[in-house]
Amino acid sequence: xxRVTQPEKLLSVFKGAPVELKCNYxxxxxxxxxxxxxxxxxxxxxxxxxxxxxxxxxxxxxxxxGETSFHLKKPFAQEEDSAMYYCALNxxxxxxxxxxxxxLTVKP
Amino acid sequence: EAGVAQSPRYKIIEKRQSxxxxxxxxxxxxTLYWYQQILGQxxxxxxxxxxxxxxxxxxxxKDRFSAERLKGVDSTLKIQPAKLExxxxxxxxxxxxxxxxxxxxxxGPGTRLLVL
Numbered sequence: 001x002x003r004v005t006q007p008e009k010l011l012s013v014f015k016g017a018p019v020e021l022k023c024n025y026x027x028x029x030x031x032x033x034x035x036x037x038x039x040x041x042x043x044x045x046x047x048x049x050x051x052x053x054x055x056x057x058x059x060x061x062x063x064x065x066g067e068t069s070f071h072l073k074k075p076f077a078q079e080e081d082s083a084m085y086y087c088a089l090n091x092x093x094x095x096x097x098x099x100x101x102x103x104l105t106v107k108p
Numbered sequence: 109e110a111g112v113a114q115s116p117r118y119k120i121i122e123k124r125q126s127x128x129x130x131x132x133x134x135x136x137x138x139t140l141y142w143y144q145q146i147l148g149q150x151x152x153x154x155x156x157x158x159x160x161x162x163x164x165x166x167x168x169x170k171d172r173f174s175a176e177r178l179k180g181v182d183s184t185l186k187i188q189p190a191k192l193e194x195x196x197x198x199x200x201x202x203x204x205x206x207x208x209x210x211x212x213x214x215x216g217p218g219t220r221l222l223v224l
Contacts, residue, residue, distance in 0.1 A: 004150075043111075043215045044199065044201075044215040045215065046212045049212065086151070093164075094139070094156065095153065095156070095164050096141065096153050096156075096213070098143075098151045098152070100148070100149050100150045
């Protein structure tokens, strides 16, 4: 069975500092990976997905199949990045599995 | 386009009572998901529909939970009878392609259930 692990429940950085949110997965097939974000009092929404290979709001994520990781990175964190971040995996059968999330706080 | 709609937004019931949640996905979206999110955890998939057929319900506690998606549009999730451990946020999501492997999911605001 597939599994997504986000090892940090809480992450706090200062504004302007680099930030990395970790995501590790286990799945025997070829996964499709996503990062979703939930800002305060908003619904869960897509931040970025592996297949698009794009940068959203300055965030990027690289799939490392050797390390089975999909870490989310941003070189200079902003206060508005404070939110809950979830890593998610879709199997090729379309089943979705989410990690337990990381709460990012960016301090002024 | 209008987003995924869910109702009610909040519900408080006593254990052993029944409760139902409703979801209206984005128009034209073939795939609909129900998730349970317990406090401090990520969303856990309960059931996934493609049109009005069930794709995956392996994590749905079928002795008390049921879901249907009539006519391949909106959906209801029911709990009967509820237990204390069912207290959670129930999220509905939809995606646009029949092949949900690569598709983005669009989430509703959720229904927060408290079982006393």
